[in-house]
C-alpha cells in the first residue's frame with residue numbers, strides 16, 4: 464500500500480510486518496524515534512463512537528490533547544452533554560461536539576458523519592468504539608458491536624478513502640481480549656469481538672491492495688475499569704450466563720484491570736504510526752501495549 468493517508472497515517476507499506484506484529488517507530492530526521500505522545504494532530508478531525516464515557520471518553524481526551532478536533536458520537540444524551548460541558552471547560556469551546564446518535568440506526572450514523580464534516584470541514588480519524596455486553600438481547604449486541612463497526616468503517620471510507628476522492632485517514636475498530644480468551648459468561652459478545660478482528664484484517668488488506676490511503680487497525684483491550692465492566696453481575700445484561708460470573712471475576716482478579724488512559728495511549732499509537740495497517744493491538748496488565756502475532760498458514 465502506498466503512503467499518503469491523512470490522520471497521522473499514511474499508507475501501509477509495511478503491511479506484512481504490521482500483521483506479524485512488528486512495528487517501527489515514527490522517526491525524527493536524525494533517525495531517533497519520536498514519542499507518539501508528543502506528535503501533533505493539529506488540523507485533523509476525529510469521530511469517536513461511544514465517546515461519552517469509558518474507553519471512548521479517554522480516547523477523545525487524548526485526541527483533544529494532541530490538538531485534533533473531535534466529534535463525540537454517543538447514544539446517551541445525559542452523559543454526552545455532561546461530557547461536552549467538561550470538554551469545553553478543559554479544551555475550549557469549538558474543539559469538540561457531541562452528536563447524539565444510536566450507531567445501530569444506519570441513517571443516524573450516516574448523518575453523524577456528515578454533521579462532523581459539515582462542522583469541522585474534514586475527517587481523518589474514526590474510532591468505532593461503541594459497544595455493549597448484553598447476552599439477553601443478543602441480537603442488539605451483534606448490531607452494536609459488529610454491524611455498526613462495519614457500517615462505521617464503510618462510512619469512514621466514504622469520507623476518507625482515495626476511492627472517493629478523499630485524502631486518506633485512519634480507522635480503529637475496538638475488539639477485546641475476549642476474542643482470544645473466551646468465557647462462557649459472554650458467548651455472543653465474544654463472537655462479535657472475533658468478527659471485528661476478521662472484518663478489520665480483511666478490510667485492511669482491501670485498503671492496502673486498492674490504495675485507499677486509509678489504515679485500518681483493531682484494538683483488543685483486556686479488562687478495563689469502565690461502567691461496562693460493572694455489568695458483570697447484572698442478570699439484565701448477562702441473562703442465564705450470569706451464573707458464570709464468578710469464573711469471570713476470577714479472571715479479572717487473575718489478569719487485573721486496566722485504566723482507560725492506557726487504552727487511549729494504544730489508540731494514539733495506532734493513529735500516529737504510519738507503518739501499521741491490519742495490526743491487532745492487544746493491551747493487557749501483564750504485557751502492556753503489544754501486538755498479536757498472526758500466523759495464517761500455521762494450520
Ligand SMILES: NC(=O)C1=CN([C@@H]2O[C@H](COP(=O)(O)OP(=O)(O)OC[C@H]3O[C@@H](n4cnc5c(N)ncnc54)[C@H](O)[C@@H]3O)[C@@H](O)[C@H]2O)C=CC1
Pocket residue numbers: 512513514515516517518519536537538539542564565566567592593594595607637638639640683684685686687688689690691692
Ligand atoms: N471495559 C472493558 O473491560 C472492555 C471494553 N472493550 C470494548 O471497548 C468499547 C468501549 O467499552 P467501555 O468504554 O468499556 O464501555 P462503556 O459502557 O463505559 O461505554 C460505552 C459507550 O458506548 C455508548 N453506546 C452504547 N451503545 C451505543 C449505541 N447503540 N450507539 C451509540 N453509542 C452507544 C454508551 O452510551 C457509552 O457511552 C466497547 O466496544 C467494549 O466492548 C473491550 C475490552 C475490554
Ligand SMILES: CC/C=C\C[C@H](O)[C@H](O)/C=C/C=C/C=C\C=C\C(=O)C/C=C\CCC(=O)O
Pocket residue numbers: 596638639640641643644649652684685686691692693694695696718719745747748749750
Ligand atoms: C460483563 C463484562 C463486561 C465487560 C468486559 C468485556 O467483556 C471485556 O471486553 C472482556 C474482556 C476479556 C478479557 C479476557 C482476557 C484477558 C486476558 C489477559 O489480560 C491476559 C491474557 C493473555 C496475555 C497474552 C497475550 O497477550 O496474548
